[in-house]
Amino acid sequence: MNKVPMTVAGERSLREELDHLKSEARPQVIAAIAEAREHGDLKENAEYHAAREQQGFIEGRIQEIEGKLSVAQVIDVAKLPNTGKVIFGVTVSMQNLDTDAEVTYRIVGEDEADIKSGRISVTSPIARALIGKEEGDIVVVKTPGGDVEYEIGSVVYI
Template identity: 60%
Template sequence: MSKFPITITGAELLRAELQRLKTVDRPNVIAAIAEARSHGDLSENAEYDAAKERQGFIEGRIKEIEGKLGNAQIIDPKLLDADGRVVFGATVEMEDLEGEGGKIVTYQIVGDDEADIKQGKVSVSSPVARALIGKYAGDIAEVHTPGGVREYEVIDVKYI
């Protein structure tokens, strides 16, 4: 498996989830399995089946996060020196030149796992990020969306 980029914040969120899974969720599900086992016949015990299923999910997620953290290339946007160019981790302020026009939007380009459009974080593999990578303030980015091509003017690029 090759390395994939993730911001420091994204890596911290994965580590926090891993810690919670190992110290809270795993012990809780083990206790739930023990409780369900104490009820006797396991062949018709829905609580036991549900707890075992939950345990499988938790163990799978722990392995998945450990794998991701092991293959992560952690990038600190504050340490980037891209001379104003849009790169992974950059925060881009841009103006929507389509529709009503003049609408200013700000996005940070992040890894797939940490993307959250409500928080202004777009995945590096999204159409918006792919259109922005390599652009400078003043450039026009054409974003190919399912609804057609949208144009954005890059106003500012920050590394925060």
């Protein structure tokens, strides 16, 4: 089975969610089901059906997270020597050569990506263009609006 790259923060976030689901959400929904059962006829019992649906969601999410963690290859770039090369997990600052706008992205696993927070998936066009390049390199990113050139300013291993 192929390993999926994940940052330390991404793994921690998934483990925290898993812990919450197992230690709080699961027991709460089990209690809600038990309470709803006491109300009698299950066919007409909306609380019971809602709690069972919620239980299904929780159990599905637990399985999904456990699956992701089982194939995760956690990469801590802070422990790697900074060679100036763009690799998974680094934070890259670069300048759009057409607009002079500066952008900073952290290259993360697919589940961790959040463009608003400056985290882009390792499989995104920008990350694929950056991987293997170094500070000072010019990269061309193919976008729906055409090719965009960026100059890599800094590569930080944090």
